[in-house]
Amino acid sequence: MDTNLRFSMLNRDLPGAKDRTAKDPIIAREVQYYEENFSKVETVDDLLNDYRLYTFVMKTMGLEDMSYAKGMVRKALVEGTEDPKALANTLNDKRFRELAEAFPFNKDGTIKGKFDWDSKALDRRMALWSNTPGQEIDDVDRLAKYYQLKMPRDVLFSTQILADPALYEIITVAFDVPEDIINGPKSERIDWFDENIDIEELKKPAELKDTIAKYRDNLEVREAERTKGIVEQYIQVNFEEEEGEQNDGVRLALNFQRTGGNITSAYEILGSPALYQVVRTVLGMSESMVGTDIDNQAAVINEKFDIKKFQDPEEVEKFVKKFVILYDAQNGTGGAPTVQLFAGNPIAGISESALTAVNALKFGG
Template identity: 80%
Template sequence: MDTNLRFSMLNRDLPAAIDRKGKDPMVAREVQYYQENFSKVETVDDLLDDYRLYTFMMKTMGMEDMAYAKGMVRKALVEGTEDPEALANTLDDGRFKELAETFPFNKDGTIKGKMDWTDENLDEKIVRYTNVPGEEIDDVDRLADYFQQKMPRKDVIFHVQLLADPALYKVVASAFDVPSEIIDGPKEERIAWFEENIDLDELKKPAELKDTIAKYRDNVETRAEENTKDIIERYIQVNFEAEEGEQNEGVRMALNFQRTAGDITSAFDILGSPALYQVVRTVLGMSESMVGTDIDRQAAVINEKFDIEKFQDPEEVEKFVKKFVVLYDGLNGAADVPTVQLFAGNPAAGISESVLTAVNALKFGG
């Protein structure tokens, strides 16, 4: 079945098709394993040493082809993306950056979200008080206990003192839904936001303390559930696309582009993904000879040929993908035809008049 027809058939009820894939016994088993075991991961090596979890992660991120490069994957995970010089930020392959953002770890290899109870900025007496030797205490419970013990004390008078204590900051940032741009922004902006939005005297009152802790617990649980749900949905979708790709690689690329195009904010996002780049290069008629050339030049060509902001419009994405599947069929239906000739509409390229008519009928918005 040709790309255009198969892609159109799937889109008649795509959610149902993906749902059926999620019920596939093999996929369901791996999803269950992830749900039951990822919460036990405390360090990056826990993840890398568990073959099934590691394979699940790499497949979810569309990085099965890089599964052999564990050292490189480890480095990307622990370095994260905050430092411009971090590995994930220096690679042309944007999948590494997305991997580090989806599965965040600290520089010491511990998974982000786990509290470092050895931090010298914590109150040592309360750290000891909230610990029970020989008993493993959940971070959420211990942080809630720490907050309840520390917050009413007289040594928390100013917002800078609250911000300087990692445990207090962690609880309040979650309970009050502090925007990520504030959390990741300059210290002065964090202080200003806290001073404007949080009344320390009110926060110290028993009823408010109890309410803050309840909101903290609820938000941590909700975010964990949402994150797990998003990752599982992506894993099922990727498996679905891979299955389609076994029959027709063009369908796989079209489905992937349809799913991820809304996340494209610049030409460099496209260049960082081989799959996205192939779709864009096909539609925009970019010669294969451009691949591997100066990345800034490639980005400039993409920007010259198409307004990236249009990918925020679902209708424009639909038109773009439709052009791709028609061109993909034309390309693969004509033997030994150079890509550049295909996109130039060269009659000698062997592309049928019906294909060219269909492509030309799909106009991008102004």
């Protein structure tokens, strides 16, 4: 079956097609293993040393071909993306940045989400009283205890909440404080808290318990949504891989359909072999360009196509449609050779019907 027809058939019921992949026994077992074991990861080495978890994560992020580079992966994970000089931000390969954002770790190698009870900003008495000597107490339970001890005893102003990591953690999660406020200037955070948080009300016994309940519920919802997103991406990658075993053009088209809207520069295209093959095919970039100066290749892409157009889903759809038609023309049953399109002799080796279909798909101005 040709690329264009198969791609069109799949798009008539993508959820159903992916559901069939999800029910594959091998894939279902790996999903179950991830769901049951990732919550036990406390350090980056826990992840790197668990072959099944590590393989699952790398495949999910489209980095299976880089699984051997554990040192590089470790560096990307622990450095994160906040520092512009972090490894993930300096690579043309956007996949490493996506990996670091999806699986955040602290610089000391501990996974983000584990609370820093050694922080000097905490009330040391409350940190001590919230602990249970001789036992391992869960962060969520300890934070709840700390909050219920600290809030009614000492808190009078919003600035005290912002200055205390434990109180801030509880309230930002319990009240779904927007990310732009959490990451914004201190003055904006103070204004938001003053407008939305009634401290005297929160200190009442019933409200203390209610806030903790909302905190626990929201944490569970966030973790469930995060896990669901990771699992769906893993299934999608496997779905694309399975289609690629029959027709690599379909795999490339599905991948571009999923990720094309996130492209912001020509260098991101050049950093991904899958994206580059689609773009090179549609823009008629010759095989001889592969491996040449990267800045020159980026300039050619920018000259032929405005990358900003990928922000429009309709433009991504048209780009993919052009690709599947041209992929069939170049790799179909007739064995048409690779040709340069839109330059030189653009119709060499391509049938009149294929050329007509391609030309009908005009990109936006």
